[in-house]
Amino acid sequence: MKMLEVQDLNVWFGSGRDRVDAVKHATFDVAQGESFGLVGESGSGKSTILRAITGLAPDWSGTIKVEGQAIGHKRPKTFFKTVQMVFQDPYASLHPRHSVDQVLGETLQLHGFRDIDARVVRLLDDVGLGQKFRFRYPHQLSGGQRQRVAIARALAPEPDLLLLDEPTSALDVSVQAEILNLLADLRTEHRLTYVMVSHDLSVVGHMCDRLAVMKDGEIVEVLGVDALRHKNAEHPYSRHLLEASV
Numbered sequence: 089m090k091m092l093e094v095q096d097l098n099v100w101f102g103s104g105r106d107r108v109d110a111v112k113h114a115t116f117d118v119a120q121g122e123s124f125g126l127v128g129e130s131g132s133g134k135s136t137i138l139r140a141i142t143g144l145a146p147d148w149s150g151t152i153k154v155e156g157q158a159i160g161h162k163r164p165k166t167f168f169k170t171v172q173m174v175f176q177d178p179y180a181s182l183h184p185r186h187s188v189d190q191v192l193g194e195t196l197q198l199h200g201f202r203d204i205d206a207r208v209v210r211l212l213d214d215v216g217l218g219q220k221f222r223f224r225y226p227h228q229l230s231g232g233q234r235q236r237v238a239i240a241r242a243l244a245p246e247p248d249l250l251l252l253d254e255p256t257s258a259l260d261v262s263v264q265a266e267i268l269n270l271l272a273d274l275r276t277e278h279r280l281t282y283v284m285v286s287h288d289l290s291v292v293g294h295m296c297d298r299l300a301v302m303k304d305g306e307i308v309e310v311l312g313v314d315a316l317r318h319k320n321a322e323h324p325y326s327r328h329l330l331e332a333s334v
């Protein structure tokens with residue numbers, strides 16, 4: 089089954105002379121359980137695709153289907169039981185005056201769970217933090233630990249699809265691999281589907297089964313990870329991108 093189908097997606101910001109066409113005619117699909125990468129240089133539209141899917145980019149046209157259901161411009165609450173996003177910067181995405189317990193507890197409550205206590209405990213274990221972090225505040229956590237909390241919050245509604253927007257690029261190099269390994273393990277354990285934005289081809293090569301190469305708002309090519317490893321692309325721009333990577 090297809091987890092995500094995106095057909096002829098156009099996303100723009102502003103209007104008239106100020107209009108920016110951030111994504112143009114993007115088409116791709118992602119199978120259930122697959123990990124799909126979006127790569128391309130800064131400004132090519134990668135994050136905007138994820139933001140359009142979650143409803144953070146209001147002006148879009150085309151078709152977005154999740155688990156076969158076309159989504160409209162307004163997302164019902166149940167949508168976020170299926171789709172969750174993890175942002176690049178865990179410093180910005182966590183409220184500074186909310187403890188880890190509050191962050192996770194409130195998310196669980198919002199999604200109608202009753203066994204909140206047991207679930208908070210389980211989520212902290214799932215992301216490798218454990219109980220001693222439960223009543224800490226963001227400023228008492230390292231960058232990697234904050235990103236683990238953000239990942240736990242995304243897992244709280246038991247989603248099927250995680251949208252990962254450069255989930256490690258704001259972190260120290262030394263903890264990036266830890267978080268990527270955690271994400272890889274969680275995908276297997278929770279049978280998740282990933283769409284991951286990264287400007288780092290080695291990250292995508294490690295984490296993804298297929299990837300779309302974006303340039304100036306367009307998907308120029310969709311490649312399997314083998315083609316990435318063998319630097320075997322058709323489109324000149326993808327070839328250039330692969331050649332430039334180590």
Ligand SMILES: Nc1ncnc2c1ncn2[C@@H]1O[C@H](COP(=O)(O)OP(=O)(O)OP(=O)(O)O)[C@@H](O)[C@H]1O
Nearest residue numbers: 101108110128129130131132133134135136137287
């Ligand atoms: N809220 C916004 N208002 C106006 N323009 C925007 C907005 N968000 C993104 N853009 C523009 O849309 C284009 C695509 O941006 P996007 O962030 O999707 O690129 P990206 O490939 O994810 O790059 P990066 O890796 O730098 O985040 C850029 O030209 C950007 O300036």
